[in-house]
Amino acid sequence: xRDVFHEELDSVFDDLSGIAGRVEDAVRLATSALLTGDAxxxxxxxxxxxxxxxxxxxxxxKAFSLLSLQQPVAGDLRTIVAALRMVSELERMGDxxxxxxxxxxxxxxxxxxxxEVRPTxxxxxxxxxxxxxxxxxxxxGRDVEAAIELGRDDEEMDQLRRxxxxxxxxxxxxxxxxxxxxxxxxxxxxxxxxxxxxxxxxRVVFVVTGQNPRAVDV
Amino acid sequence: xRDVFHEELDSVFDDLSGIAGRVEDAVRLATSALLTGDAxxxxxxxxxxxxxxxxxxxxxxKAFSLLSLQQPVAGDLRTIVAALRMVSELERMGDxxxxxxxxxxxxxxxxxxxxEVRPTxxxxxxxxxxxxxxxxxxxxGRDVEAAIELGRDDEEMDQLRRxxxxxxxxxxxxxxxxxxxxxxxxxxxxxxxxxxxxxxxxRVVFVVTGQNPRAVDV
Numbered sequence: 001x002r003d004v005f006h007e008e009l010d011s012v013f014d015d016l017s018g019i020a021g022r023v024e025d026a027v028r029l030a031t032s033a034l035l036t037g038d039a040x041x042x043x044x045x046x047x048x049x050x051x052x053x054x055x056x057x058x059x060x061x062k063a064f065s066l067l068s069l070q071q072p073v074a075g076d077l078r079t080i081v082a083a084l085r086m087v088s089e090l091e092r093m094g095d096x097x098x099x100x101x102x103x104x105x106x107x108x109x110x111x112x113x114x115x116e117v118r119p120t121x122x123x124x125x126x127x128x129x130x131x132x133x134x135x136x137x138x139x140x141g142r143d144v145e146a147a148i149e150l151g152r153d154d155e156e157m158d159q160l161r162r163x164x165x166x167x168x169x170x171x172x173x174x175x176x177x178x179x180x181x182x183x184x185x186x187x188x189x190x191x192x193x194x195x196x197x198x199x200x201x202x203r204v205v206f207v208v209t210g211q212n213p214r215a216v217d218v
Numbered sequence: 219x220r221d222v223f224h225e226e227l228d229s230v231f232d233d234l235s236g237i238a239g240r241v242e243d244a245v246r247l248a249t250s251a252l253l254t255g256d257a258x259x260x261x262x263x264x265x266x267x268x269x270x271x272x273x274x275x276x277x278x279x280k281a282f283s284l285l286s287l288q289q290p291v292a293g294d295l296r297t298i299v300a301a302l303r304m305v306s307e308l309e310r311m312g313d314x315x316x317x318x319x320x321x322x323x324x325x326x327x328x329x330x331x332x333x334e335v336r337p338t339x340x341x342x343x344x345x346x347x348x349x350x351x352x353x354x355x356x357x358x359g360r361d362v363e364a365a366i367e368l369g370r371d372d373e374e375m376d377q378l379r380r381x382x383x384x385x386x387x388x389x390x391x392x393x394x395x396x397x398x399x400x401x402x403x404x405x406x407x408x409x410x411x412x413x414x415x416x417x418x419x420x421r422v423v424f425v426v427t428g429q430n431p432r433a434v435d436v
Contacts, residue, residue, distance in 0.1 A: 064299070073286050169399070173395055177386060177395055180398060
């Protein structure tokens with residue numbers, strides 16, 4: 001009976017990896033739409049989000065039926081509850097990609113990101129994408145070291161956010177209020193994607209070690 | 219044994235009401251700091267957030283021990299998992315209030331909100347505060363009708379957000395980029411507080427009726 005349980009638990013984690021893969025696509029395509037002003041790519045991200053929502057529902061159903069039928073305790077119980085939280089956060093990362101895609105769509109055929117702030121914004125997008133790509137590996141391989149490492153990328157994201165504010169609040173800013181508001185909100189969305197990635201990675205650390213990352217890191 | 223279980227479940231919901239009360243204080247005080255530029259009030263919100271975080275940990279511990287020791291199934295199981303989600307969302311609402319307070323603190327002794335957009339921003343804050351106050355009643359009284367009603371306030375919030383964008387993107391905007399970025403981010407924070415309030419209310423509907431609000435509403 002326990003073997004069936006652990007097989008099903010593995011299958012929940014396979015589903016989480018699958019969703020992380022979809023989120024990786026969403027972040028990459030939303031960024032591509034943003035930096036090229038391509039409406040069709042933006043639409044693809046927006047319409048694909050329903051697949052992430054459905055995948056989340058399937059994971060939730062599976063997790064509930066495991067909780068109900070197998071009545072896990074201790075570590076197994078915490079693992080399933082962690083999976084339920086991870087799937088909510090992954091879904092939220094998908095929603096944030098949709099927000100990025102919607103700003104891209106709103107400004108098309110123009111590009112929302114002015115040339116001179118493109119390096120910072122591109123780098124934010126790249127860090128977010130990399131973090132989601134690593135998250136996929138972390139979930140698939142239950143990789144605690146990589147999960148702890150992810151927090152360092154998040155520090156770069158925080159630094160980029162500060163740089164971005166400095167750029168758009170400088171006296172040289174010549175792109176008006178609309179572009180500044182777009183950049184501020186885009187920065188917020190990428191920052192939140194990174195925050196959720198760290199949070200999901202921390203849950204993997206907890207599932208594997210039974211401890212929160214800070215305790216493991218010491 | 220079941221009676222002890224339901225008593226403890228009630229106590230989890232009492233704790234959730236208590237946290238909703240703290241969130242209500244946080245939203246109200248953050249708004250007051252924002253609209254008056256009072257640094258001391260902003261600091262109070264920022265330093266009180268740790269109490270919300272600790273209260274969340276206590277609810278999580280209680281919910282886990284209920285899950286472990288009582289092995290609930292069906293409705294009781296779904297109620298505890300709903301409580302775990304509600305407490306995460308309430309904590310997040312506290313974090314968003316801290317973000318509002320931090321913008322207030324950053325601009326003090328000035329006020330981040332220019333006079334001419336004050337009506338819209340004040341109304342957003344008021345709607346958010348009212349929604350959190352109602353949420354407290356909804357959780358305490360397991361009030362399904364009030365929970366469904368809450369979605370309508372959220373429609374006003376969406377409308378206010380659009381008005382706010384129109385104001386700060388108009389040709390008459392004379393307050394520069396910094397104030398516009400503040401207003402856009404503040405709007406986002408209040409909107410997210412409202413979204414989370416609706417989400418928590420929906421979970422109350424689910425806990426009481428076993429159905430999601432859309433199904434109940436029909």
